[in-house]
Amino acid sequence: MDIRRRNNIQITGRPDGPTVVLAHGFGCDQNMWRLTVPALAEHYRVVLFDYVGSGGSDLSAWEETRYSVLSGYAQDVVDVCEELDLRHAVFVGHSVSAMAGVLAAHAAPERIGALVMVAPSPCYIDSDGYRGGFSAEDIDELLASLESNYLGWSATMAPVIMGNPERPELGEELTNSFCATDPDIARVFARTTFLTDSRDDLKTVTAPTLVLECAQDVIAPREVGAYVHAAIPGSTLVTLPATGHCPQLSAPEATNTAILDFLRSLR
Template identity: 70%
Template sequence: MTGNPDGPAMMLAHGFGCDQNMWRLVVPALAEHFRVILFDHVGAGRSDRSAWRPERHARLDGYAEDVLEICRELGLRELTLVGHSVSAMIGVLAAVREPERFARLVLLTPSPRYVDDVGYRGGFSRADIDELLESLDANYLGWSAALAPVIMGTPERPELGEELANSFCRTDPTIAKAFARTTFLSDNREDLAEVTVPTLVVECAADAIAPRGIGAFVADRVPGSTLVTLDATGHCPQLSAPEATAAAILDFALAGAR
C-alpha cells in the first residue's frame, strides 16, 4: 500500500502476463489523492505460487474471490477498483458479488469476450484463440517474445514490448498457460448488466487485443457507465500513455469522491 494515508482506497489489478510493476508510471499521480493498493495475481510477480488452485483458478470467479479476500483482509470498503484487461472482468465479477465494498469501477481496455460471436466482434476467431493457446503451450518463452510487442502496440518504443515480454517470462509458466486459457475463453457479457456501482470504461484508439467497439459494447451494457477513448495505441496505456491514463482515472474517481 502506498500514497495518501488519509485518502480513499484505490486498488490496481493488473492483466494477464503482467504484475504490479506495470502500474509504476501512473501510481505517483494516483497516490497524491488515494491510498493505492497493489498486488500480484497468483503466479505473477512476487505472489505465493502455492496459493494457485487448478479448479478455483480455471474460472475468473476464482480470481474475483482472490480480490475479495484481499479486500476483507485489509477491511476495504468504498473502494475504487481499476482493472486492466482481464482484471476488468475480474473486477466486474467481484463488484457483482459484493457491491457494498466498491464505490467505483474503472475498466481499462476491457473485453468481456475475446472470441467473435454472432452479432459480436471480440477481435479473434475461435481458431485464432486455439492457435494462440497451442503456441503458448508449445513454447511459452517464444510466444511471449512474439506476442508482447503486438499487445503493447508501440513499435516506435520497442523497450515497452521488451518490458512486457520480460514480465511474461517472470510469470510461472504452468499458471500462465492455465490463466491464458481462462482469460481468452471466458464470456462475461451477461455479467455486465449486473454491475450496480458507477463505472468508467477506458479504451485506446487502436488496440490489437480489445479492438474499438468493445469499449462501447461494455459501456452500453454496464448501467450508467461512461466511456473514454484515449488517444493512445496498444493494450497497456498505463505504460504507453501514463499521463492520459492517470488523468482519466482521476477525473472519474475524484468527481465521485467529492
C-alpha cells in the same frame, strides 16, 4: 492464511484518503502500475497486489482448479478487500482484471464502490452481432502456440499486445514480464483469459463505472469498448489517444488524467 503475503499486498499514498485498488492483467504484476501510482498517491490511498501465480505472490497458494475460472481471480480481489476491510473502494482493473472486478463488485458490493475498466474485454471471440477481435480459430491457434512454446510465444506476442513498435522498450518490458511467469501457471491463466465469456456479467454492474479504451488496440478493439459501455447503464466511455493494450505504460499521462477525472467526479 496470510493474505497480505499471499497476494503481495502493497499500500502507499495517503492513509486517510479514499482507497483505489489497482489490479494487473494476464502475464503481468503490480509493477505495471508504477507510472500511475505517483499520480494517485498524492490524494488517494493506493492498494496494489498480485494475483496468486503472478509477480511476488505466494506461488505455493496457486491451485489450478481455482484459477482456471475467472471467479478464482475475483475471489483474490474480494480476499484483498476483506483483509484490508475496504469499504466502497475504487477498483481499477486492466484487461482481464476489469472483468474480475465486475465479479468481485457483484460478490462484495459493500467493498467496491466504483469500477475503472482499462482496455476491458468481456469476450475475445467473435459471434453473431458481436466483435471480440478474434475468431475461435484464432484463439485456438494462440493457445496452442502458447502451450507448446510459452517463451517463444511471449517473445512474439508481447510486442504485438503492447503495440508502439517505435518504442521497442515497451514490448521488451512486457516480454520480460510474461517470461517471468511460470509457464504452467501462464497456460491456465491464458485459457481463463481468452476463453471466458463474461458478457452477461456486465448486466450486474450497478456501481459508477469508467471504461477506458485505446484508440488502437488489437486485443480489445473499439467495438468492444462500445459494447461494454452500452451494457453498463450510466457508464462513462473515454477513448485514450493511445496505441496498444497497456495504456498505463504507453500513454500514462492520458490514462492517469482520465482516472483522476473520474475519481473526482465521485466526490
